[in-house]
Amino acid sequence: MTDTDAGWFSGPTADRGAESDVADAARSRLANGEADRPRDWSTLAVESGFAESTDDYYDRLHEASLAATREAVRERERADDAQLIHAVRAIDDTERTANELAERAVEWAGTLFDDVGSGVEGAREIAAREPESDAERRAVSLAARAADLDDERAELAETIGRIAPAVAPNLAEMAGPELAARLIALAGGLESLAKKPSGTVQVLGAEDALFAHLSGRAPSPKHGIIYTHEYVRGTRPEDRGSAARALAGKLSLAARADHYAGERRDQLHEDLQARMATIRARADDGGDPAPDGEAASDGGDGR
């Protein structure tokens, strides 16, 4: 593995050993190995006896690259932050679809029943009814689908609540599981989130506003998706920029700790709480005599 001047086919087991072991080892080196520079591998492979001819070498390479890449794809798609991204996108899909279906069902049911509520809750009430005509059966059935989808959304949220703290403990604690998952999804993965500067994290999800700003048409956005966090939304408008900046800064540190170290960092969370207390105290200094202490003890779990 440490030989950085060797091809994927040359390794300790290439000399002797069962044919299948040799193939497995080579495949694993193909997936995980490295070399400082390329060389004439097809010739070297024939010279070393790995392959009988150049054609034979390419046949083996074809087989090994297909197998190794298939395995690597499967592994990457199973990676937990990838699961989180799928789950959070599925939440958005189920929520949107549940609302659309519920609206249709409620509108329809309104022509058939009295006292029809609105939205998904209205659909739930309709779903509990006993239909009598064919049209009623369809409207009730449609309402039941909307309710089912809404249940699915809730279960997806629970799943995110379980996965997010495992994938990104600090980020999930600071942002809450769902916002953590959304940040990871927007960045394209925990690793890419960890590599983003905090100014980018601050406006993730506000790309339209950001590009409008960059082309000179608008002021810079103060926050993107992190607006949903209590620290931003619950801060008075004139201090929200500071709050968003402080939160984004700590969120990027949290993402980095999660990606590179993977262990909880209490200090991060304490630092953020202290910083938020300072920012929110400005509102008090500004002449608003709200009782002190509330901001300082404000929890970090967002919602």
Place this chain on the structure above:
Amino acid sequence: MSEPSLPDGVERREFDGERRLATRGEPVYGEPTADGWRAWDPERSKLGGMLELGLETGLAGGEMVLYLGAASGTTVSHVADFAGPTYAVEFAPRPARDLLDAAAPRDRLFPLLKDARKPETYAHVVESDVDAIVQDVATRGQAEVAVRNAQFLAADGRLLLAIKARSEDVTAEPDAVFEGALDRLREAYEVLETRRLDRFHEDHLGVVATPK
């Protein structure tokens, strides 16, 4: 310039009364086929666009190719149809899944789930002295990727690069982006030809270069 030399194995064939670029091989993405030939859509392929527009790619057929940014294998499948051993590098797992399907029936197409910005992670697989590097990666630093991969290219080899302006900077003028990218490229390559691919791909520049 009306009919620049196409590589052996790439021909203009008739599909539904229309003459189109085509290669011979297993269909990959639902493209029209006729007599074992498959249409090569220049609007879905930067290299197809470059051939259609008549850039001198230097491709003759049968060469060894390193393809960076193979995505789901649309273009690289056509390349493998007329070229020799073809190394296909793609970093995103989802498109790589489709790339595997394109590669399975092509015994000289080698799919690799690797990051084109890190050549050391595939230098133990991809050979030195490839005849052509085809690059279509839609990330920032496209010229940088080409420079880092120059080590694979034979001294008389060709880099066939499509630069996407919006991947570098969505707010800057494409021309400014292209100039910056070409400057970086010239540190490792001699640029032989450039052509806007806008007829098929908006805000893309096709570049043919050779190692310095």
